[in-house]
Amino acid sequence: xxxxxxxxxxxxxxxxxxxxxxxxxxxxxxxxxxxxxxxxxxxxxxxxxxxxxxxxxxxxxxxxxxxxxxxxxxxxxxxxxxxxxxxxxxxxxxxxxxxxxxxxxxxxxxxxxxxxxxxxxxxxxxxxxxxxxxxxxxxxxxxxxxxxxxxxxxxxxxxxxxxxxxxxxxxxxxxxxxxxxxxxxxxxxxxxxxxxxxxxxxxxxxxxxxxxxxxxxxxxxxxxxxxxxxxxxxxxxxxxxxxxxxxxxxxxxxxxxxxxxxxxxxxxxxxxxxxxxxxxxxxxxxxxxxxxxxxxxxxxxxxxxxxxxxxxxxxxxxxxxxxxxxxxxxxxxxxxxxxxxxxxxxxxxxxxxxxxxxxxxxxxxxxxxxxxxxxxxxxxxxxxxxxxxxxxxxxxxxxxxxxxxxxxxxxxxxxxxxxxxxxxxxxxxxxxxxxxxxxxxxxxxxxxxxxxxxxxxxxxxxxxxxx
Amino acid sequence: xxxxxxxxxxxxxxxxxxxxxxxxxxxxxxxxxxxxxxxxxxxxxxxxxxxxxxxxxxxxxxxxxxxxxxxxxxxxxxxxxxxxxxxxxxxxxxxxxxxxxxxxxxxxxxxxxxxxxxxxxxxxxxxxxxxxxxxxxxxxxxxxxxxxxxxxxxxxxxxxxxxxxxxxxxxxxxxxxxxxxxxxxxxxxxxxxxxxxxxxxxxxxxxxxxxxxxxxxxxxxxxxxxxxxxxxxxxxxxxxxxxxxxxxxxxxxxxxxxxxxxxxxxxxxxxxxxxxxxxxxxxxxxxxxxxxxxxxxxxxxxxxxxxxxxxxxxxxxxxxxxxxxxxxxxxxxxxxxxxxxxxxxxxxxxxxxxxxxxxxxxxxxxxxxxxxxxxxxx
Numbered sequence: 001x002x003x004x005x006x007x008x009x010x011x012x013x014x015x016x017x018x019x020x021x022x023x024x025x026x027x028x029x030x031x032x033x034x035x036x037x038x039x040x041x042x043x044x045x046x047x048x049x050x051x052x053x054x055x056x057x058x059x060x061x062x063x064x065x066x067x068x069x070x071x072x073x074x075x076x077x078x079x080x081x082x083x084x085x086x087x088x089x090x091x092x093x094x095x096x097x098x099x100x101x102x103x104x105x106x107x108x109x110x111x112x113x114x115x116x117x118x119x120x121x122x123x124x125x126x127x128x129x130x131x132x133x134x135x136x137x138x139x140x141x142x143x144x145x146x147x148x149x150x151x152x153x154x155x156x157x158x159x160x161x162x163x164x165x166x167x168x169x170x171x172x173x174x175x176x177x178x179x180x181x182x183x184x185x186x187x188x189x190x191x192x193x194x195x196x197x198x199x200x201x202x203x204x205x206x207x208x209x210x211x212x213x214x215x216x217x218x219x220x221x222x223x224x225x226x227x228x229x230x231x232x233x234x235x236x237x238x239x240x241x242x243x244x245x246x247x248x249x250x251x252x253x254x255x256x257x258x259x260x261x262x263x264x265x266x267x268x269x270x271x272x273x274x275x276x277x278x279x280x281x282x283x284x285x286x287x288x289x290x291x292x293x294x295x296x297x298x299x300x301x302x303x304x305x306x307x308x309x310x311x312x313x314x315x316x317x318x319x320x321x322x323x324x325x326x327x328x329x330x331x332x333x334x335x336x337x338x339x340x341x342x343x344x345x346x347x348x349x350x351x352x353x354x355x356x357x358x359x360x361x362x363x364x365x366x367x368x369x370x371x372x373x374x375x376x377x378x379x380x381x382x383x384x385x386x387x388x389x390x391x392x393x394x395x396x397x398x399x400x401x402x403x404x405x406x407x408x409x410x411x412x413x414x415x416x417x418x419x420x421x422x423x424x425x426x427x428x429x430x431x432x433x434x435x436x437x438x439x440x441x442x443x444x445x446x447x448x449x450x451x452x453x454x455x456x457x458x459x460x461x462x463x464x465x466x467x
Numbered sequence: 468x469x470x471x472x473x474x475x476x477x478x479x480x481x482x483x484x485x486x487x488x489x490x491x492x493x494x495x496x497x498x499x500x501x502x503x504x505x506x507x508x509x510x511x512x513x514x515x516x517x518x519x520x521x522x523x524x525x526x527x528x529x530x531x532x533x534x535x536x537x538x539x540x541x542x543x544x545x546x547x548x549x550x551x552x553x554x555x556x557x558x559x560x561x562x563x564x565x566x567x568x569x570x571x572x573x574x575x576x577x578x579x580x581x582x583x584x585x586x587x588x589x590x591x592x593x594x595x596x597x598x599x600x601x602x603x604x605x606x607x608x609x610x611x612x613x614x615x616x617x618x619x620x621x622x623x624x625x626x627x628x629x630x631x632x633x634x635x636x637x638x639x640x641x642x643x644x645x646x647x648x649x650x651x652x653x654x655x656x657x658x659x660x661x662x663x664x665x666x667x668x669x670x671x672x673x674x675x676x677x678x679x680x681x682x683x684x685x686x687x688x689x690x691x692x693x694x695x696x697x698x699x700x701x702x703x704x705x706x707x708x709x710x711x712x713x714x715x716x717x718x719x720x721x722x723x724x725x726x727x728x729x730x731x732x733x734x735x736x737x738x739x740x741x742x743x744x745x746x747x748x749x750x751x752x753x754x755x756x757x758x759x760x761x762x763x764x765x766x767x768x769x770x771x772x773x774x775x776x777x778x779x780x781x782x783x784x785x786x787x788x789x790x791x792x793x794x795x796x797x798x799x800x801x802x803x804x805x806x807x808x809x810x811x812x813x814x815x816x817x818x819x820x821x822x823x824x825x826x827x828x829x830x831x832x833x834x835x836x837x838x839x840x841x842x843x844x845x
Contacts, residue, residue, distance in 0.1 A: 093642060094573065097485045097609045143781075171604035174512075175571035197512040201499045204603070211604050254574035325530055329491075379483045383531060383645055390653060406658035409615060409650065416649050428483065 003048050007034050007055070010115045011081035013107055019433075021104035022085060027115050030078050033071030052079070056135055073130065076141075077113055080126040083142040084110050087149035091159070101162050109155040125152075156255045169247035170196065170211035176250055184231055185246055191225045192243060214240065298400070299393060303422055306392050307385075308450070311427060314384035315454045318377055319343075326371065335362065335371045340455060342372045347451050350442045374435055378447075382428050389419055486527060486610035486644035494522035495606075520569040520599040521556050523608040528560070531648055536561050555584040557593065562656040566593030570600050573611055576637040582628045585619065592616065594659050597647065598640050612640025613647045617660040620747030634827070680819070683756035683768065684839045686739040700754075703741040718775040719753035722807040726771070732811065734771070745832050749780035750824055752834065767815060768839035772822050774808040782807070786826040792818055816840060 008031035014023040037054065038046060058064045058072040085103075088110065092103035113124035125148075133144050149155065174197060178189040195218050200211065214222070219236040226233060233239055319339065326336035338360050345351040345359060357368045393415065397403055403411060431447035442448070498518035502511045528535060538559045556567040566584055578598055585592070598611040618639065641647075686703035719742050726732045738757035745752060753773040772790065776782045786801040788808040799808050812820055819836040 094576065094637075097487050167602075167604060171602075174603070193512065194508070198508060200512075200603075201495070201502060201515050204495055205499055209604065209606060254572070321530070375483070380531065382483055383648060386645060387649065387652065390649065394653070406655040407653075408658050409654055409660075412649065412653055413646065416646060420645070432483070 004034065004038070004045065004051060006079050006082050007051065007075040008078055010078045010113070011085050011111065012114055013111045015108075021107050022111060025115065027074060027078060029071070030074045030115075034075055052076075052141060053135075055079075056133075056141070059130065073127075074115065076130055077115060077124070077126045080129055080141070080145055081111065081113060083145040084126065084149060086142075087146045090146075091149070091155075095159050095162075099162055101158075105158065105162070106155055109158065110149055110152055159255055160251070167251075168211045169244055169251075170214070172247050172250045172254070173243060174200065174211065176246075181246075184242075187226065187229055187231050188239070188242055188246060191222050191229070194225060195221050214243075299396070300422070302393065302396055303389060303419065306389060307423070307426060310388035310392070311381070311385050311447075311450050312454060313388055314381045315451055316458075317384050318380040319454070319458070321380065322377060332367070332370050335367060338362075338371055340458065343374075343377075343451065344455055346372065346374065347443050347448050347455070378428070378431060378435075381447075382423065385423055385427070386416065386419055389423070390416065393419070484643040484645055486531075488523045488527045488608045488610065490519055490523050490606045490608060491526070494519055494526070497522055516571060516601050516603065517556055517567075517569045519603065520567060520601050520608055521558075523601075524567060524597070524599055524610070527610070528651075532652060535651060555581065555593075557591065560651050561654075563595055563651060563654065563659065564591070564593045566596045568596055568598045570598065570611075571603070573598075573600055573637050577634045578611075578637055578640065579632050579634055582631040582633060585616075585633070594656070595647075595650065596640075598637075610644050610647070611637065612642040613650070614640045615660070628830075633829075681754075681835050681837050682840055683739070683754075683770065683837055684841050686741065686756055687737070687758050687839075700741045700743040703739040705737070705739055718778070718807070719751055719773055722773045722775050722809070723753065723755065723771075725807075726773075726809060732771070744777050745824070748824070748826075748829055748832060749776050749782060750786075750826075750832065751775050751777045752822070752824070754837065756837070756839070758839070767813060769811065769813040770820055770837050770839075771811045772809060774824055775806070783826045783829070786824065789823040789825070791821045791823065814839075 005026075008027050010025050010027055010030075011022050012025055014021060034051070037051070055072040055076050058068050059076060064072075085107070088103040088106040091106055092101065096102055110125050113126040118124070118127065129145055129148050132148070133141060135141075173189060173192055176189050178186045178193070181189060192214075196211075196214060199218065203212070216236070219239050222239050223233065223236040226239065233242065323336050323339050326332045326339065342356050342360060345356045351359070353368060353372065356372060357363075360371075362368050362371070394407070397407075398405055407415075427445075427447050430445040434443050434445045434448065498515045501518045502515035505511045505514045525537065528537060536559075539557065556569065558565045558567060568578060568580055568584075570578065580596070584596075594616055596614045596616070598613070600609045600611050602608065614635070619635075681700075723734070723740070727734055734755060735757050738755050740753060740755040742751055742753040744750075751774070753775070755771040755773075756768060758768050772788065774782070774786065774788050782801055782805075784801060786808065787798060788810055789798045790810050790812055792812075792814065797810050797812065799810055801808055810822075814820065816839065819838045821836040822834045823831055824834075825831045
C-alpha cells in the first residue's frame with residue numbers, strides 16, 4: 001500500500017461473519033484534500049512525516065479555515081484507523097492464544113469510526129485520540145494510538161474476562177518477578193515463592209489444576225519467614241490480604257503491558273501496515289534474496305499444478321497422525337476410531353459440536369475437542385500441504401539450477417512466506433471462514449470437498465495408501 | 468437440521484500459526500521428578516517449569532512432524548555447572564542447535580536471555596532460539612516464536628557479559644510456528660550461519676575502538692574527519708539561523724532547538740554538528756562542537772552531546788549518557804519525562820572526551836574520544 005494512501009483509506013468495522021472483521025474504504029473527499037496538498041510539491045511526493053505534521057498543524061490551528069480543518073481531520077481519522085487495527089492485532093497475539101479470542105473480538109471497542117460527519121453526542125474513538133494527542137509530548141501519533149488502545153477500559157475489561165481472569169491470583173504471583181518490585185512487596189513475593197512454589201508441583205499432582213488459596217499452614221510459614229526478615233504483619237491472615245493486593249496490581253500491569261509513561265513506550269516501532277494478513281513485522285534479514293519475476297511465475301505455475309495433489313496427501317497424513325496419536329494415549333485411545341465419523345458429521349452433514357458429541361456418545365468436553373478439534377486438524381493439514389509443496393518446489397528449484405544448495409534460511413523463509421500466501425488464498429482462508437460462519441447444511445469450500453473425497457475413499461474397501 | 472455458529476469460538480488464519488500445546492499428566496510427573504533432584508530448593512521451581520516446557524515442546528514436535536532426529540546436546544559437550552545458562556534448555560534437532568528460552572509470562576513483551584547463552588562456547592551456542600511460555604495453571608505452553616542467533620543485534624553479541632541478563636523485544640521473535648517446523652525439516656546446518664562465524668566477522672572489540680579519535684578541529688575547518696567518515700557520522704554542517712527557525716522533523720535537531728530555546732544554551736553560529744545512528748541500539752547521537760570567540764584562549768573548545776531515539780525507536784528509561792575525561796566523569800540519566808539526554812563540556816587542546824551510552828538490557832556503547840587538535844605545525 002502506498003504510504004500516503006493511509007490518509008484517505010479508512011479501516012472500518014465489518015461485522016460480516018465470514019470476513020476478516022474489517023474493510024478498507026477509500027474516502028474520496030480525503031483523497032482529494034490530500035492530493036490538493038501534495039500538488040504543491042511539483043514532481044515529488046512529500047515525505048509521510050511532513051504530511052502528518054502539516055495535517056496535525058491544520059487540525060490544531062485555531063485559525064484554520066473550516067474546509068482545511070475538516071479535510072485534515074478526515075485524513076487523520078483515516079490514518080488513525082490503521083494503527084488501531086495494528087494495536088488490536090498485537091493485543092490478540094499477546095493474550096489470545098489459549099484463551100480462544102482473536103482481534104475480531106477487540107475491534108468493536110475501538111474501531112468505531114465510519115468516516116461520516118459527527119452527529120449528536122457520539123464521538124468516535126479515533127476523534128477522541130486525535131483530540132487528546134499532543135505532538136510535543138508524545139513520541140508519535142501511531143504510538144499515541146497504541147497507548148490509547150492499551151488503556152481502553154472496556155477493551156481491557158474484555159481481556160480480563162476472557163483471558164487473564166482465568167489466571168488465579170496465585171498463578172500470577174507464582175510467575176511474578178520479585179526483582180521488578182520494591183520494598184515490602186519484593187520481600188512478600190520472595191517469601192511467597194519460597195513456600196508456595198515449593199508445594200505447588202505436589203498440589204498439582206494431587207489433582208489440583210487451579211492454584212488454590214494458600215493453606216493456613218503455608219500462611220503461617222510465610223508469616224514466620226517474613227518476621228525473620230524484619231517484616232512484621234499483624235497476623236498470618238494479613239499476609240493473605242497483602243498478597244491479594246499485589247496480585248491485583250500485577251493483573252492490571254499485565255493488561256497495561258509495558259510500564260512507563262507515553263515517552264518511554266516503544267510505540268513508534270509499530271509500522272501501521274494494514275490490509276494484509278501478515279500481522280507483525282519480524283525483523284528482516286539484511287541479505288534476503290528476492291525471487292526474480294520470471295522465476296516467480298514459473299514456480300507459481302508449478303505450485304498451481306501441484307496444490308491439489310499435495311493437499312489431498314496432507315489430509316491423508318494428518319488424519320492418519322491424529323488417529324495414531326489418539327491410539328497412543330490411554331485416556332483417548334477408545335475414541336481413535338471416531339475421528340473419521342466425527343469429521344463426516346461435521347463436513348458431510350454439517351452437524352454442530354454438541355450434536356456430534358451426543359451422536360458419538362462422548363460426555364466430556366475435552367474428549368470432544370481432542371477427537372474433533374477442527375482447528376488442530378486444519379493446522380496440521382496446512383502445515384503438511386506447505387511441507388509437501390515446499391519439498392516438490394525445492395526439487396524443482398534445484399533442477400532449474402536457480403539457487404545454490406543447501407539453501408540459506410533467508411531464501412527458505414522467503415519461499416515459505418510466498419507459499420503461505422498462495423495456499424491460504426487458494427484453500428485455507430475459505431476453509432477457516434466457513435467454519436466460523438453460521439451455516440445450515442454441509443460445508444462447501446475447496447478444502448471441504450477434498451476432505452470429503454478422502455473420507456469417502458478411505459471408507460471404501462480399497463483405501464489409498466499414504467504417499 | 469439446526470443452525471449453528473461456531474466450533475470452539477471464532478478463530479482465523481492467525482490461529483493456525485499459533486501453537487498452544489496442552490500439557491499432559493506425564494509431562495507433570497516427569498517435571499516433578501526432575502525438579503526434586505535439584506538440591507537448591509530455590510531452583511526447583513525453575514527446573515519444574517523448564518521441564519514442563521521441554522516435555523511439551525518435544526511432544527509437539529513429535530506430533531507435528533514425522534521424521535525429525537531429536538537429541539539432547541551430546542554428553543561430552545553438555546554445559547558444565549560453571550557455564551550458567553539458567554532459563555535456557557538445549558536441544559539438537561536435525562543437526563540444528565536450539566536454545567529453548569522458557570518464560571512464564573510475555574505480558575511485558577520483553578524476553579530475558581542470559582548473557583551466558585549468547586557467548587556459550589561456540590560448539591554449544593544455539594543456532595536458533597525458541598521462546599516457550601509455560602502456563603502451568605492452564606496446563607499448556609505457548610510457542611511464542613523463534614529467533615536466529617545472527618538476528619541478535621551486533622551490539623549485544625559484541626559486548627555481551629556472561630553474567631548479565633538481556634531483554635529482547637518480543638517482536639523480534641517470529642511467532643509463526645509453521646516457520647519453525649519448516650526450518651527444522653528443510654535447513655541443513657551447513658547452510659546456517661554458525662554462531663562462531665557470526666562472531667568472527669564482528670567489528671573489533673572495545674579496546675581497539677578506543678584508539679580511534681574524532682577530531683572536531685577538522686569540522687570547524689570544514690574539512691572532513693576520517694574517523695567521522697569511517698564510523699558513518701553525518702557530514703558536519705553548520706547550525707545556521709535557518710536551522711534554528713524551522714520546526715525540524717528530526718529528533719536530534721529538535722533536541723538542539725529545544726536546548727537553545729528552553730535551556731537557554733547559547734550555541735554560536737559557527738558551531739558545526741554531526742550525528743550517527745548506533746547500529747543495533749535505539750540510539751542516535753548528535754554532537755555539536757565549536758571553538759569559542761577571539762576573546763577566550765584559542766585552545767579552548769566546547770562539545771555538546773545529545774542522545775535521542777532513532778526514528779521508529781524509543782529511549783529506554785534509565786538510559787545514561789556519560790562523558791569521561793582523564794580526570795573526571797559527567798553523567799546524566801533519562802527520567803520519565805525526558806525526550807533526550809545531553810551533556811555540555813568544554814576543554815583545552817590536550818583534553819579528550821569519551822562518551823558512553825548505557826541502558827538497562829543493552830550492552831554499553833563506548834564512542835571514540837572527541838578531541839580538538841589543529842594539525843601539527845599550524
